[in-house]
Amino acid sequence: MGGRRASLPLVSRLCTSVKPRNNWVQKRSFITAKDLVVEEQPSGEEEKRAVTNKLNLFSAVNQALLTVLESDPKSYVFGEDVGFGGVFRCTTGLRDRFGKHRVFNTPLCEQAILGFGIGLASMGNRAIAEIQFADYIFPALDQIVNEAAKYRYRSGNLFNCGGLTVRAPYGAVGHGGHYHSQSPEAFFCHVPGIKVVIPRSPAQAKGLLLASIRDPNPVVFFEPKMLYRMAVEEVPVDDYTLPLSSAEVMRKGSDITLVGWGAQLTLMEQACDEASKEGISCELIDLRTLIPWDKELVEASVNKTGRLLVSHEAPLTGGFGAEIAASITESCFLRLEAPVSRVCGLDTPFPLVFEPFYMPTKNKILDAIKASVKF
Amino acid sequence: MAVRQALRRAGGRLLATQGAMAPAALGVAGRGLSTSAEPITLEIPVPFKGHNVEPPSRTVETSAQELTEFFRTMFVMRRMEIAADSLYKSKFIRGFCHLYDGQEAVCVGMEAALNDKDCIITAYRDHCTHLGRGGTVLEVFAELMGRKDGCSLGKGGSMHMYNKKGGFYGGNGIVGAQTPLGAGLAFAQKYLKVEGVTLAMYGDGAANQGQLFEAMNISALWDLPVLYVCENNHYGMGTAEWRSAKSPEYYKRGDYVPGLKVDGMDCLAVKQAVKFAKEYALKNGPMVLEMDTYRYHGHSMSDPGSTYRTRDEISGVRQERDPIERIRKLLLSHEIATVAELKTIEKEAKKEVEDALAKAKESPSPDSEELFSHIYRKSYGAQAYGADRKEVVVTLP
Numbered sequence: 091m092g093g094r095r096a097s098l099p100l101v102s103r104l105c106t107s108v109k110p111r112n113n114w115v116q117k118r119s120f121i122t123a124k125d126l127v128v129e130e131q132p133s134g135e136e137e138k139r140a141v142t143n144k145l146n147l148f149s150a151v152n153q154a155l156l157t158v159l160e161s162d163p164k165s166y167v168f169g170e171d172v173g174f175g176g177v178f179r180c181t182t183g184l185r186d187r188f189g190k191h192r193v194f195n196t197p198l199c200e201q202a203i204l205g206f207g208i209g210l211a212s213m214g215n216r217a218i219a220e221i222q223f224a225d226y227i228f229p230a231l232d233q234i235v236n237e238a239a240k241y242r243y244r245s246g247n248l249f250n251c252g253g254l255t256v257r258a259p260y261g262a263v264g265h266g267g268h269y270h271s272q273s274p275e276a277f278f279c280h281v282p283g284i285k286v287v288i289p290r291s292p293a294q295a296k297g298l299l300l301a302s303i304r305d306p307n308p309v310v311f312f313e314p315k316m317l318y319r320m321a322v323e324e325v326p327v328d329d330y331t332l333p334l335s336s337a338e339v340m341r342k343g344s345d346i347t348l349v350g351w352g353a354q355l356t357l358m359e360q361a362c363d364e365a366s367k368e369g370i371s372c373e374l375i376d377l378r379t380l381i382p383w384d385k386e387l388v389e390a391s392v393n394k395t396g397r398l399l400v401s402h403e404a405p406l407t408g409g410f411g412a413e414i415a416a417s418i419t420e421s422c423f424l425r426l427e428a429p430v431s432r433v434c435g436l437d438t439p440f441p442l443v444f445e446p447f448y449m450p451t452k453n454k455i456l457d458a459i460k461a462s463v464k465f
Numbered sequence: 466m467a468v469r470q471a472l473r474r475a476g477g478r479l480l481a482t483q484g485a486m487a488p489a490a491l492g493v494a495g496r497g498l499s500t501s502a503e504p505i506t507l508e509i510p511v512p513f514k515g516h517n518v519e520p521p522s523r524t525v526e527t528s529a530q531e532l533t534e535f536f537r538t539m540f541v542m543r544r545m546e547i548a549a550d551s552l553y554k555s556k557f558i559r560g561f562c563h564l565y566d567g568q569e570a571v572c573v574g575m576e577a578a579l580n581d582k583d584c585i586i587t588a589y590r591d592h593c594t595h596l597g598r599g600g601t602v603l604e605v606f607a608e609l610m611g612r613k614d615g616c617s618l619g620k621g622g623s624m625h626m627y628n629k630k631g632g633f634y635g636g637n638g639i640v641g642a643q644t645p646l647g648a649g650l651a652f653a654q655k656y657l658k659v660e661g662v663t664l665a666m667y668g669d670g671a672a673n674q675g676q677l678f679e680a681m682n683i684s685a686l687w688d689l690p691v692l693y694v695c696e697n698n699h700y701g702m703g704t705a706e707w708r709s710a711k712s713p714e715y716y717k718r719g720d721y722v723p724g725l726k727v728d729g730m731d732c733l734a735v736k737q738a739v740k741f742a743k744e745y746a747l748k749n750g751p752m753v754l755e756m757d758t759y760r761y762h763g764h765s766m767s768d769p770g771s772t773y774r775t776r777d778e779i780s781g782v783r784q785e786r787d788p789i790e791r792i793r794k795l796l797l798s799h800e801i802a803t804v805a806e807l808k809t810i811e812k813e814a815k816k817e818v819e820d821a822l823a824k825a826k827e828s829p830s831p832d833s834e835e836l837f838s839h840i841y842r843k844s845y846g847a848q849a850y851g852a853d854r855k856e857v858v859v860t861l862p
Contacts, residue, residue: 170702170704171702171703171704174703174772195704195708195709197670197673197701197704197709197710198640198641198670198671198673198674198701198709199673199674199675201675202675225638225639226639226640228639229674229675229676265559265560266560267560267561267622267624267638268622268625268638269624269638269639270560270561436836436837437840438836438837438840439840441620441836442560442611442619442620442621442622443611443619443620443622443830443831444831444833444835444836447833447836448836
């Protein structure tokens with residue numbers, strides 16, 4: 091037990107006093123591509139991904155950025171402290187390789203970082219901005235909502251800032267407190283004109299990030315910081331993209347559909363495992379892109395199972411789960427056997443010592459699964 | 466008078482338990498620790514630099530008592546921060562811990578020139594500022610460990626310490642966000658004719674935030690009595706000032722707002738500057754004070770502090786400019802205290818900190834109701850559930 095603990099990365103050792111994550115780490119220390127049940131991909135991407143490396147999330151992000159910087163001479167990575175590698179090491183080695191004119195630090199000014207990125211992108215460049223923590227993205231919210239999202243629309247397609255990608259680590263980490271743990275994706279999901287993408291694992295992150303950077307629309311890419319070191323997966327070495335606005339069915343089931351994204355999916359998987367011991371067959375869907383989201387796939391799944399549960403770390407009221415719930419209720423009302431269930435963070439500021447109570451834990455999800463099935 | 470009151474408030478609770486110190490020292494050591502209030506005139510070694518304002522004189526009046534208080538308070542702060550360091554390493558404190566050691570002269574010097582009508586708002590490196598405004602070491606430790614006896618009931622943590630009676634408005638995690646708040650506090654003081662100033666403190670990293678310039682413009686436009694105190698420790702996390710700012714002369718950044726550059730490792734210089742700036746602000750409007758200071762620890766406990774600066778630099782500053790050593794030399798050279806008496810003060814301060822630490826460790830964690838309390842002033846009746854949906858249901862207060 092001690093030996094196993096010692097071999098875990100530092101982040102997980104710091105988090106071991108938080109019970110839900112403790113269970114998670116012991117039961118399933120990594121997600122591999124083998125565990126995923128992938129829908130039929132149209133272009134045969136499976137065969138191409140022959141050579142892989144075992145990478146964690148920040149290395150996968152690093153590789154994606156490396157690929158972009160290599161392939162496109164007009165791409166730039168900038169943000170606070172990205173030069174030496176960034177506080178999460180996502181940008182290690184990029185500055186040495188590509189020079190300080192393409193990978194550079196900015197001063198401490200989020201609004202200016204975004205505005206600058208929008209300007210750079212509107213001249214046809216790939217501007218990859220990093221916001222150090224998603225909690226700090228709010229000074230830049232005006233630029234994203236009022237400038238980035240509306241640029242193409244208000245100029246009648248004369249100009250656009252599609253080359254803009256904003257990367258930010260989000261989510262709880264066990265000890266982050268108020269300003270290093272927030273999940274602000276809901277604020278961005280309310281803005282037509284941008285895309286919001288959240289990967290769940292290293293291989294997904296590389297593919298989705300490459301797709302986001304190459305997408306001709308501004309994308310906000312949230313990376314689950316809990317998984318930066320903890321999630322290790324076989325990641326293909328070559329350049330590949332995963333489709334945006336396409337959700338993925340992680341496991342097939344027939345009794346209830348679970349929808350989630352990012353780090354929360356690991357807890358949901360555990361809850362599904364436990365539910366299956368009680369004979370409940372769960373279908374687990376990773377939304378991957380939050381807006382525009384893959385309504386068809388979720389609707390098809392709910393039409394099959396008749397029950398829906400959405401889970402996210404962000405507070406319950408006004409979280410993105412509300413949008414999914416409303417939308418599915420509207421389209422699948424007569425098929426639903428139980429009300430749509432949302433297992434989310436509490437409606438409080440992200441607490442310091444109370445984090446284990448705030449978080450939507452595996453037990454809360456399991457409880458909600460059972461309540462939904464027995465409705 | 467106000468000076469002594471302020472210092473008493475800052476060091477009061479610390480000194481109160483050792484009320485018999487002076488007479489005892491008198492009895493034991495012969496000449497005795499001088500705690501006289503007779504003025505001593507000293508010259509500040511490093512000159513002030515002014516921007517659009519004539520800097521104050523370098524001659525400052527102090528007293529034996531004040532210097533001793535400086536020494537004691539700064540020593541307690543230093544011990545407290547070092548104790549916090551080891552608490553963090555032994556996992557009693559989790560999350561983030563930004564330590565202030567090396568910068569103590571700024572808050573102690575400030576307090577010598579302020580009184581309880583003034584307000585302070587600062588960034589996240591706030592443990593010692595909290596102490597200066599009337600907080601106790603117990604409150605700080607308990608808050609760091611997230612316990613009930615903390616100043617924010619254990620709900621804030623390292624970055625969010627507040628003191629209502631002392632006019633300390635925190636303790637803010639988002640860089641630069643506290644500066645417009647400072648402008649608002651100053652407006653309230655001016656409107657209510659309180660005759661106090663607000664010190665909105667920020668760092669060299671925050672000096673590049675847009676909201677700071679917005680706040681400066683507003684305060685200059687409306688002549689608000691606010692002092693923008695830039696604690697320039699030369700590194701914004703890991704970025705040196707010359708790599709993040711075109712002009713690292715932060716006292717000039719206010720442009721139309723006059724500024725003063727102060728040696729932030731010298732308590733007396735800080736006191737002189739703040740006294741001068743306070744008089745100015747109450748009559749004319751905002752001023753920027755740049756405190757040239759240094760932090761020995763890294764940005765936070767997860768930063769070793771040596772990847773972006775050399776250990777020689779850190780130890781060089783410690784040897785040449787350490788604020789506590791400076792006051793110690795003054796005390797010894799003006800024969801206010803002997804080495805033995807200073808050792809006694811140090812020992813008592815260490816004991817004070819250790820006692821507070823022991824007491825803080827015994828403090829319990831906040832009750833689970835505190836998760837839901839203080840979100841709104843009055844209830845909105847929503848419900849939240851615990852791990853078991855059927856049984857543990859809480860109506861948010």
